[in-house]
Amino acid sequence: MNNTKVALVTGANKGIGFQIAQDLTTRGFTVLVGSRRLGSGQEAAQRIGARAHALQLDVTDPRSIAAAAERIRGDFQRLDVLVNNAGIAYAGPPGASFEEKIAAGRPSTASMDHMRAIFETNVFGVIATIQAMLPLLRQAPVGRIVNVSSTVGSLTLQSDPSHPVRAIIDTLYSPSKTALNAVTVAFAKELQGTNITVNAVCPGFTATDLNNFRGHRSVEEGAREAVRLALLEGGPTGTFSNDDGIVPW
Numbered sequence: 427m428n429n430t431k432v433a434l435v436t437g438a439n440k441g442i443g444f445q446i447a448q449d450l451t452t453r454g455f456t457v458l459v460g461s462r463r464l465g466s467g468q469e470a471a472q473r474i475g476a477r478a479h480a481l482q483l484d485v486t487d488p489r490s491i492a493a494a495a496e497r498i499r500g501d502f503q504r505l506d507v508l509v510n511n512a513g514i515a516y517a518g519p520p521g522a523s524f525e526e527k528i529a530a531g532r533p534s535t536a537s538m539d540h541m542r543a544i545f546e547t548n549v550f551g552v553i554a555t556i557q558a559m560l561p562l563l564r565q566a567p568v569g570r571i572v573n574v575s576s577t578v579g580s581l582t583l584q585s586d587p588s589h590p591v592r593a594i595i596d597t598l599y600s601p602s603k604t605a606l607n608a609v610t611v612a613f614a615k616e617l618q619g620t621n622i623t624v625n626a627v628c629p630g631f632t633a634t635d636l637n638n639f640r641g642h643r644s645v646e647e648g649a650r651e652a653v654r655l656a657l658l659e660g661g662p663t664g665t666f667s668n669d670d671g672i673v674p675w
């Protein structure tokens with residue numbers, strides 16, 4: 427087996443995923459920069475440095491996922507960490523303002539097509555990617571799966587009148603992260619007692635394209651909890667956390 431640990435970060439060509447990829451290379455990992463457009467992944471990998479390699483990966487495309495797993499097995503022979511970071515918050519035409527993105531999620535008027543597209547990426551894409559990468563992760567000395575979720579997916583916080591996420595009235599993105607949390611718990615239970623841990627993290631409200639750079643946290647801050655769990659060997663499984671600690675489901 428190749429001696430250098432290998433991590434795959436999906437949606438790593440920009441935003442929080444790029445930062446997670448960069449941070450993992452500085453911790454000695456070979457990092458596969460998952461990107462649905464290979465060119466963007468190649469540019470990102472070049473910016474990160476020699477330990478980063480672009481990997482074409484569209485999490486909504488089964489052939490792309492299968493080809494990515496094949497390439498990892500052939501070219502890198504191992505996978506220790508999978509960070510499911512790729513995600514979308516809006517499925518309408520490009521160029522929408524932050525306010526338009528928020529309005530699109532209104533439960534009484536939200537588009538079912540948008541909801542399907544968001545779930546396709548944020549939920550089904552994660553399940554399909556984990557399934558394809560599991561045979562490799564099972565061979566790792568210590569396998570780690572980190573799902574990048576959000577506190578807006580916490581039903582406990584959404585129901586708490588005193589919590590700021592209560593103000594977000596959204597039936598597209600937030601429920602997709604609630605479902606992702608459920609998926610995290612299901613995989614953690616199935617893989618309990620194996621070499622693989624499965625956890626969900628929230629980066630906090632981070633300035634990226636996803637929110638038209640309205641977030642108040644830097645990508646360095648946003649990447650921190652995912653990187654912590656990606657590095658943790660013998661850590662917990664089936665948890666949901668952010669920089670402040672455990673987040674309620």
Ligand code: NAP
Binds near residue numbers: 436441485514575576
């Ligand atoms: P971002 O800058 O928009 O980055 C999203 C990444 O996901 C991009 O690389 C994008 O690729 C990729 N992606 C989208 N659909 C994909 C697909 N089908 N296959 C593969 N890659 C795909 O957003 P971000 O803020 O860094 O988001 C990263 C993660 O953090 C997401 O899961 C998001 O839900 C979560 N999150 C973000 C915040 C926040 O405040 N920013 C808060 C909580 C959670 P393209 O460049 O090709 O579009």
